[in-house]
Amino acid sequence: MAGHSKWANIQHRKGRQDAARSKLFSKLSKEITVAAKMGDPDPDKNPRLRLAVREAKAQSMPKENIERAIKKAQGGEAEAYEEIRYEGYGPGGVAIIVEAMTDNRNRTASNVRSIFNKNGGNLGETGSVGFMFERMGQIIYPLTVAPYETVFEAALEAGAEDVEETDDGYFIYTDPTELASVSTALEEALGPAESTKLIWQPTTTTELDLEGAQKLMKLVEALEDDDDVQNVTTNADLSEEVMAQM
Numbered sequence: 001m002a003g004h005s006k007w008a009n010i011q012h013r014k015g016r017q018d019a020a021r022s023k024l025f026s027k028l029s030k031e032i033t034v035a036a037k038m039g040d041p042d043p044d045k046n047p048r049l050r051l052a053v054r055e056a057k058a059q060s061m062p063k064e065n066i067e068r069a070i071k072k073a074q075g076g077e078a079e080a081y082e083e084i085r086y087e088g089y090g091p092g093g094v095a096i097i098v099e100a101m102t103d104n105r106n107r108t109a110s111n112v113r114s115i116f117n118k119n120g121g122n123l124g125e126t127g128s129v130g131f132m133f134e135r136m137g138q139i140i141y142p143l144t145v146a147p148y149e150t151v152f153e154a155a156l157e158a159g160a161e162d163v164e165e166t167d168d169g170y171f172i173y174t175d176p177t178e179l180a181s182v183s184t185a186l187e188e189a190l191g192p193a194e195s196t197k198l199i200w201q202p203t204t205t206t207e208l209d210l211e212g213a214q215k216l217m218k219l220v221e222a223l224e225d226d227d228d229v230q231n232v233t234t235n236a237d238l239s240e241e242v243m244a245q246m
Contacts, residue, residue: 023224023225023227024059025056025059025061025065026227027229027230028052028055028056028059028061028069029056029061029065029066029068029069030069030081030101030230031052031055031101031230032049032052032053032056032066032069032070032073033069033070033072033073033081034073034081034083034101035048035049035051035052036049036069036070036072036073036074037073041070041073041074047180049070050180050184051179051180051183051196051197051198053066054183054192054193054196055195055196055197057192058192058193058194058195058196059195079103080103081101081102081103082101082102082103082105083099083100083101084099084100084101084102084105084108084109085097085098085099085100085126085130086098086100086109086112086123086126087123087124087125087126087127087128087129087130088116088121088122088123088124088128088129089121089122089124089128089129090116090119090120090121090215090216090219090220090234090236091119091120091121091208091212091215091216091219092206092208092209092212092215092216092236093206094206094208094212094216094234094235094236095129095132095133095202095206095234095235096121096129096219096220096223096232096233096234097129097130097133097200097231097232097233097234098112098223098229098231098232099229099230099231099232099233100112100226100228100229100230101228101230102228107228108226108228108229111226111228112223112226112228112229115219115222115223115226116219118222119215119218119219119222120215120219121219129235132202132203132204132235133200133201133202133203133233133235134200134201134203135176135198135199135200135201136161136173136174136175136176136198136199136200136201137173137174137175137176137178137179137182137183137196137197137198137199138171138172138173138174138195138196138197138198138199138201139160139171139172139173139174139179139182139183139186139193139195139196140169140170140171140172140193140194140195140196141169141170141172141186141190141193141194142169142170142194143165143169143170145170145190145191146190148163148165148170151163151170151172151190154185154186154189154190155172155182155186157185157189158181158182158185158186158189159174159178159181159182159185160172160173160174160182160186161173161174161175169194172186173201176198179196179197179198183196199231199233200233202233202234202235204235205235205236205237206235206236206237207236207237207238207239208236208237208238208242209242210242210245210246213236213238213242213246214246216234216236217246220232220234
């Protein structure tokens with residue numbers, strides 16, 4: 001799990017400018033709209049929508065933005081988005097999974113392939129790197145929420161599979177089908193989480209030196225800048241020395 005957490009830490013430490021936050025809100029809105037369109041517009045009756053709304057709130061997305069995204073689905077204004085997963089390799093042989101939501105498959109495939117090619121990567125076939133990841137639910141709480149023992153016991157009672165304490169908080173992992181129920185139980189015990197979402201957890205990692213890490217970050221940022229891309233996950237493992245240099 002260290003590989004994923006370290007990469008998440010780097011992204012977190014970089015911080016996000018206003019433009020990046022606007023793009024993040026746009027991606028969150030798209031997920032909310034799609035979730036509401038696919039199921040019940042009431043978050044209490046729609047687990048995927050409930051998670052999308054919870055994550056949006058955790059990222060400080062305004063309430064009116066959330067409500068607007070749900071109404072867009074109810075009003076039939078939402079585009080017909082298709083969910084696609086791309087897999088490939090980045091600098092240093094790092095495995096990458098790109099999750100996209102698009103109304104034009106050809107445009108998105110072309111853009112993603114171009115970004116990989118321009119940044120030292122190689123887009124592969126579906127399944128080419130997926131075996132190196134496991135689908136999991138992830139819930140993050142700040143270290144200030146409670147002592148480790150308290151968080152561990154609450155997570156265990158809620159049905160979580162593992163709890164990892166890092167410098168950036170408690171990372172709680174669940175079966176993907178149990179994320180909604182576990183997060184609800186934890187919210188009752190510990191309060192709102194900093195983040196609640198489904199992730200691709202690397203089961204094997206690839207270590208990078210400073211140059212490789214910098215090249216990978218450039219590729220990941222270029223992918224995340226694409227409007228159709230929702231999430232980017234890598235199996236990069238960065239040493240403390242490399243992280244300090246970055």
